[in-house]
Amino acid sequence: MKNTCSIQKARVNVTRGLWRCVLIRQSWYEFAGRCGPANSFVYCAFRFSGESKVVLPKIRCLVPTDQRFLSMANSPILIREQRYHQIKAVLARLRLDASARLVVLVDKDGQQIAVHGELGELDTTSLASLAAGNVAATGGMAKLIGEREFPTLSHEGERESIHISVIGRVLLLVVFDDRSSLGLVKLRSKQVSHELALTFAEIERDSQLSSSEGSLPFGEITDEEIDSLFSQT
Amino acid sequence: MTFINYASREINCKIVYYGPGLCGKTTNLQHIYDSTAAQARGKLISLATETDRTLFFDFMPLELGTVRGFKTRFHLYTVPGQVFYEASRKLILKGVDGVVFVADSQEERMDANIESLYNLEENLRAYGYELMKLPYVLQLNKRDLPNVVPTTDLTAELLRKGEPVVEAVASNGVGVFDTLKAVAKQVLTELRKS
Numbered sequence: 001m002k003n004t005c006s007i008q009k010a011r012v013n014v015t016r017g018l019w020r021c022v023l024i025r026q027s028w029y030e031f032a033g034r035c036g037p038a039n040s041f042v043y044c045a046f047r048f049s050g051e052s053k054v055v056l057p058k059i060r061c062l063v064p065t066d067q068r069f070l071s072m073a074n075s076p077i078l079i080r081e082q083r084y085h086q087i088k089a090v091l092a093r094l095r096l097d098a099s100a101r102l103v104v105l106v107d108k109d110g111q112q113i114a115v116h117g118e119l120g121e122l123d124t125t126s127l128a129s130l131a132a133g134n135v136a137a138t139g140g141m142a143k144l145i146g147e148r149e150f151p152t153l154s155h156e157g158e159r160e161s162i163h164i165s166v167i168g169r170v171l172l173l174v175v176f177d178d179r180s181s182l183g184l185v186k187l188r189s190k191q192v193s194h195e196l197a198l199t200f201a202e203i204e205r206d207s208q209l210s211s212s213e214g215s216l217p218f219g220e221i222t223d224e225e226i227d228s229l230f231s232q233t
Numbered sequence: 234m235t236f237i238n239y240a241s242r243e244i245n246c247k248i249v250y251y252g253p254g255l256c257g258k259t260t261n262l263q264h265i266y267d268s269t270a271a272q273a274r275g276k277l278i279s280l281a282t283e284t285d286r287t288l289f290f291d292f293m294p295l296e297l298g299t300v301r302g303f304k305t306r307f308h309l310y311t312v313p314g315q316v317f318y319e320a321s322r323k324l325i326l327k328g329v330d331g332v333v334f335v336a337d338s339q340e341e342r343m344d345a346n347i348e349s350l351y352n353l354e355e356n357l358r359a360y361g362y363e364l365m366k367l368p369y370v371l372q373l374n375k376r377d378l379p380n381v382v383p384t385t386d387l388t389a390e391l392l393r394k395g396e397p398v399v400e401a402v403a404s405n406g407v408g409v410f411d412t413l414k415a416v417a418k419q420v421l422t423e424l425r426k427s
Contacts, residue, residue, distance in 0.1 A: 076235035076424060079238045107234065111236045111245045129292045130278065136325075137321065137324065219425060225300050
């Protein structure tokens, strides 16, 4: 048995509504992409398995109508230990290669996923939320002028600077100082973006599987446990 | 979008306070911030104008406690209520797990409430959400003012699906935690279902 992976960047062509990718000859591949807004780029990961010859899947984009698809928009994201450590290893390597102070992976909704580097007193939760707001605002500006999105953002300060790369539905945020340079940070960020996209696509696939199998850890949470949270505050 | 991190044993959820301009969304967050222990909450970030009107959003992370060995952290956001901030208001709803609609109980703000609620439903639909299926609480704020609409009339206009309704005076904290508790409970219950 041979197992290989491929990652592709797909453009969504529909002009309205949400979309999903549909693979031709689906039995050959396992799809790990995710729903997203129309007219956007996405990364789709495919796992090929079995003895069949590997053929790159063709992607067709459709406007979905079924309710199951819509509910995916709000299914929880589960990060297992193994994936988390995979991400942390990539961030550690990036931090070293880019001579950066700090590297943070953030979900586009503002949730911090992982962080590596010199934290000090830095409030990374707020940083994550503001970075997501920043990308959302500039993304809105991009659309107004007819661009799909701005894939990278840079803010240069006197001593500290920030570079943000948009990788599918996650943001890679690098904080650096004069030990590094914007060019180096851009280059190194780009080098790891495919790897992170692939990992995150697999995280989403795992999450959807766990959701559909009902294997989330809170399936049996009781009302008493929920109520007790509020007495702890 | 709820995030469950097995490595750090954390659940992160996003709650958005929505409503017309000057209805008390930021006041709700300010009261939560002032009333919770420093170790349970992060900084309150306010992206506001010089006149203290919300320009983009307010944000505050709040840790409620532990359930099944997982720390539950709620990220509380407000949207800018003023009509002309529509573009940024819509952005904040992305990935939302629960919504609080803060209604201004004053008679002259009734139309603004209805318009804002309609706007909420529209903006949610743009992201593939349905208000009817989302954890949702209706807060009737400013109940201490003299010119308020009776709660029966307000709920008749604003109630969407039999959601919890909380009467509040956010400026002195009345109903603020009841509202938060009602929406957080629904978010966690939703997690149980998924």
